[in-house]
Structure formats: structure tokens, C-alpha cells
Amino acid sequence: MLMVVLRRLVLAICLMGLAAPAWSIAVDTPLDDPVLEARAHAIHKQLRCLVCQNQSIEDSNATLARDLRMLVRERITAGDSDDAAIRFIVVRYGDWVLLRPPVKSGTVLLWFGPALLLILAIIWLVISYRRRRPPLVASTAPLSADEQARLKALLGDGGPT
């Protein structure tokens, strides 16, 4: 994760100015109501820290992530539902802030691509298997009288002596 570590950092430094430490390893003041606080955490995990790479605001030391965490708490305390709180942020920062991309025209291929790939791969597999396989498993029908006679001859005439 050398590059992860490095890139998160370079980004943070670029975006926040070199001199000031980009991290603030501080603890947020939690909400008094544990139920609301738990809801806030669940929302935090779905939102992207804007100055990091693919980190949620739940797992980031960046000051901006902290501000967003507090914003989510504010919205929830104000009575927003989870969806409304997330929408509040998305309206301001765009879909980019969502760690789970929404299903829309631009992401159809993203969401259904894996299933499509799997189906295509299975079809391809079945076709190539069928094509390659000669009729190895012949009929299981009992031998005809003719064949019985030949078999007998090959096995040495008279059967068990």
C-alpha cells in the first residue's frame, strides 16, 4: 500500500497547503443520542472523503472529512432521514461523494457488467465444451443380437467354460 499511503498524502498536502499539517487526529464530539450517533456512523461509511482516495469520511483524518462528519450529525439532529441527509451532501458535492455509485444511465454497464460477463463466459464455456466433445458417451441401449454375437466371438467363443 506504499502508493496508497503516498497518494493519499500527496493529495491531502496539495489540497491543503504544504505548511499546515493536513491531518487532525482528533475525536469528534459524538451526539448524545446513541441511536442517532449510530445512524450518523452508518452514513459516514457511505460518503467519500473528498481529499482522499476512496476513503470514507468515517476513516479519514483529513479536516474536511471531519467537517463533513459534523455536517451529517447536524442534519440528522435536525430531523433528516438517512436518505435526506445523504441527498443534502450529494446536492452540494455531486455523485462523486457517494462510495456506492448510484444506478443510472451512465453506470448501467458498471452495475450489470459483472453479471453480463459471467453469463457470456458460461455461454462461451458451454458452446466450446459442446463443440470440442465428440459423441464419447454413445447410446446406452442394450446390444443388438448382431453385436452380441460379435462380442461373444471376440471374447473367445463359448462364454465361461
Added chain:
Amino acid sequence: MTAELGHYALVLALSVALVQATLPLLGAWRGDPGWIGLARPAALVQCLLIVAAFAALMYAYVTSDFSVLNVATNSHSAKPMLYKIAGVWGNHEGSLLLWLLILALFGAAVAVFGGNLPAPFRARVLAVQAMIGVGFLAFVLFTSNPFVRLLPAPLDGRGLNPLLQDPGLAFHPPFLYLGYVGFSMAFSFAVAALIEGRVDAAWARWVRPWTLAAWCFLTLGIAMGAWWAYYELGWGGWWFWDPVENASFMPWLAGTALLHSTIVVEKRDSLKNWTVLLAIVTFSLSLLGTFLVRSGVLTSVHAFATDPTRGVFILAFLIAVIGGSLTLYAVRAPAMKGGGLFAPVSREGGLVLNNLLLSTACATVLLGTLYPLFLDALTGEKITVGPPYFNATFGPLMVPALIAMAVGPMLRWKRGDLLGAVQRLKFAVIATVLALLATLVAAHDGPWLAIPGIALGVWMIAASVEEAAYRLRLFRVPVGESARRLMRSPRSAWGTTFAHAGAGMVIIGIVASSAWQVEKLQVMRQGESLAMGPYEIKFQGAEPIDGPNYSAVRGVFRVSRNGAEIAVLEPESRNYQDPPMETTEAAIRTGWGGDLYAVIGDPTGDGSWSTRFYNKPMIHWIWIGCLMMVFGGLVSLSDRRHRVGAPARRDVPVKAAKTAASMAGK
């Protein structure tokens, strides 16, 4: 002067690589033994020259020669020696040189240990290897030269990013690159076989040890990286589905598929085309991964444009390598007919299922990683593809693969009996049902998905053990007979047992540590205590300490359970001067049940401190499971039929990981 020598050595290496990439190929085509014979010495000389260049750069770092731009930008005289050395590959130019070094070492290994290969084939392999070398040497020399001088030289360097000043830097990139580059061997063997138009069991037997070695290195490299992120970033996370992580995970998935499909080629002379394609794809993904990270395109599509020379070179090289090899494949592959036939339910069928699911999973990761780039480039729309996407798509693809993985080794070649195989795994089935019930009782309020998750891990481990017992006919024949079977059964079968059980441990570790993690984020005053699960954590106070190139605050926390002290956790918050930056050094106490993880943050100004604690049950199973998978790979590598021509058989990885563990556990 040393820098110039290093530069010169690189230029010479490029000329040697050019010769090695062309003449042996022509020689093999025309049947000219002189030109064929050129491949071996050329590979050795090229390796020596690149070793010299690498040594020159390392010398510049060790002696802090700030007249070299690369050193001045990335090093500092006050840095501890370990990080001066590791700092060589802690930057763009240096890491490419490390890539080249490993590529050349693999080439030289074929030259030295490839005595069992027919000379023309070996010449072709080395020529293909040299073509990759030419591309990388040209890239380094023309766009990323680490030996550029800086005049006037500054008094001191700008220093290495403090997050990288960790033993993790010394070990993680080299192992990752050993894995990436190791797959170049599978690629070179595949292309050489396509040129010759022949893929057979012998080919599979030559390719397998290289693939296996590369896989072991890559597994270890990824695990070390995850572990490094775990203890260094201070949030206890170890995998973020970050594009850079995905870049290393894709070759791993494809490589794992390749590892399994070569078994079919070797034993049954089937799946040949597919295996060759997989070898090409695996290395292409390694290249793609290296370049995705190196080109900066991941940060933003626009980073690609800020340095057009590098970007365009990378694109051209990728197109040449991937396009060229796939064209060759398209021309030659139809001529290679598969041999052994098999029923859908058979050992081969199981391995095909493995390949189907792993390849689709790999394609999914590729899709998720590149999608935002393409969407942005094509429509300007910006989206993020984060962990929820991968959990929703990658997970469902892997679960059937993991369930089937336990049954596969019980199936016979050609035509298997699925019901019989499951019946032979009756103890594993019982163990899985028991695990399901036990988890249900113990964690009835926990996340529901965790319950089948744990059962899946137990199933994988129990089935691996039972398969081994079945192989030894344990308790069904006299002990002596079982012991004799133990001595005689092939090591590759044991490799399977260890690797599959290791994967089961990883699953249990992932499920348990994410489902039942407890976290406490709290502002604490000296003397204050908090309760976390069964533990009581008391803050004894914080003291300032001085490091070699940083100052730090160390918090002292006493952890007790039922009144008895079990550990003292001393996390640090460090302040580096060059460059100025704050980092967290988590204190981790690993017990039988899992990790206690403590972080100390900023003072609040009124004598209290921000603190974070995590209890992560069974997280160490992830690391142990990974080591077990690597161990399984090494055991399989030591199989008798690989012993000739398996130069990567060594115990370095495990040892190195232990060293890293002891150093980080400080």
C-alpha cells in the same frame, strides 16, 4: 561520478537488451546455434549492468549525495539508514529501477537455472524477456532517469514522506514487484510457446514453478501492504478497494487462476489455449497495474496530461505488449488443439469453475477500477466506485468459488462423483453445521451475513483437513500405512491443503474482524478510564519523546481484564520536521482472540487527548492465513518434479515477514 557510472550502465544494459531481444529470436528461427547461444550470456550481462546501476543509485542514497536530483527530492541526511536504503524505491524513478532489477534477475535466473529447457526455446523466452526489458529501460532512460544531477547541490534533501518511513517500505514494494515481475516469466514462456506453436505438459511443468513463485511473492507483498496500512494509517482498516490496491489484486486473481489452469495442462493436456491466454492476461494486468500507479492517471484523468511524455510512452508500451501478444495469440492459438476430454463434474471441471469465477471476479475489479476514468474521459461525469460496489459484486462471485474450492480436490480427474465427494467430506459438513449453529447462538444479534461467513471459513478449513486425512487414509488403515502415505504423497497436494486452509483462515479473519469490531473514540483526561467489551483501559498520561528525525508524544494506557493488567499500550503521535507532517503510530496488542488497537491523537488544549481504541476479533487470522497460503505455495514449489529449475525456492519471504513483524511490533 557514481551516478554517471550508473547512468552509463543503464545505457549499456539497453544496448545489450536490444541484442538479446532480437538475435536469439532470429537464431532460433534460422537454427543458428551461435545466435541461440547468445541469449544466456546476454541475459547475465544485462543483469550485471542493471545491478550496477541499482547499486550506484543506492550508493548515492546511502552517502546522501544531494547533487543527484532524485536523492535531493526524496532523502534527507538525518534519516535512519534503513529508510535511506528503502528510500531508493520510495519514489517513481527508483521504483522503476527496482522493477527493472527484478526483471533482469528473473532473466538471469532462467539463464542460470534453465538448463532443462531446450536451447531454442530458452533463447526465445529470454528474447521476449529482453523485449520487456527494452521497454522499461527506454522508459527509465528517456522519461524517468534517476541519475539526473542537480546543480548547485542543496545542503540537505527534502526528505522522505514520513508515512513511508516504516519497515513496511523496506519489504512491501520489493515483494510486490517480485510478484508482478515474476508473472513476466509466465508471459515470456507463453509467447515463446506461441512462436513455436507448441504447448504441452512439459511446457506447463516449466511454467508452473515460476508462476507459483511469483504468486507466493505477490500474495506476501499484498498481505504486507494490507498489514502496513492496518498499523500505519491509524484507523485499523487494511483494505480500501483503492485503485492502487486493485492494481495489485487483479494480477493476483488472474495469477491464481493461471496457477490452477496450468495443473490441467500439465496433468491432462487440456485447456492449453486458455492457459496461454491467461498467462498473457496476468502479466498484462501486472503491467497495467504498474503503469496505472506510475502514470498518475488514477488520481485524475488530467494528471495523465500534465506529463504527456510519460503518459504517451506508457500507453504506447502497453499497446505494444498487450496488442502484440494478443495478435500473436489470435494467429497461433487456433492451431493448438486441446487433448484430454473430461466430464463437467471432474477435477478438470472444478478447475474450470475456479477459472470462470476468478476471471469474472478479476474482470469485475478491472471494471470497477477503470470505470470512473472512462466515464470521466467520455462524458465528464464524475463518480466514485468504492467498497460498497466491490462488496456487492466481487463478493457474490467469490462465495461459490470458495465453497467449491473445498470440494474440488476430492473430485477425480476425467469424471468425478459430486455426491461421493461431499459424502467423503462428511466431517467437514458436520463441522460447518456446528459452526453455523455456534455462531448463531453466540452472535444472534450480530450482523446476519457474518454467520454464513464464519461457516464458509470453517467449511474451507475442515474440508482441507479432511481431504488430507482422506489422502492418508487416516484411521482407516494402520497408522504405519498412513505414515508411509504421508511420506509418499506429493508435496503439491500438501501445498493445496495448506493454501486452501489458509484461504479459509483469511475468510474467518475478515468476517469476524469486520462484523464484531468494537470501537471507542473518546477524549480522555489523565487518570480517566473507559470500558471496551471485557477490557478496562486507563489513561496513565502522555509524555514527550524524541526520535531520530521527529518529536513525538507517547500515550501510556494500561489495559486490564477482570482487574488484572494484561497489557500496556503506548501509541505515539509523531511530528516529523522534513517534510513537516504528523503521523500516528498505533499500539497494537495481539492476543489469542484478536487485536487491541490504540491511537493517540491531538491534545484538546485543556489537558485531555483524543484517543481511539479498537477491539478487532480474529484479525490476526488474516495475516496468519496469508502466510499459510504462501507456505502452501512454497511446499508445492518444493515438489520433486519442480526441483530442477525452480530457483525461487527459498524461505526468505516468511523470514522477512517475521522481521517486519518484530520491527513493527516495537
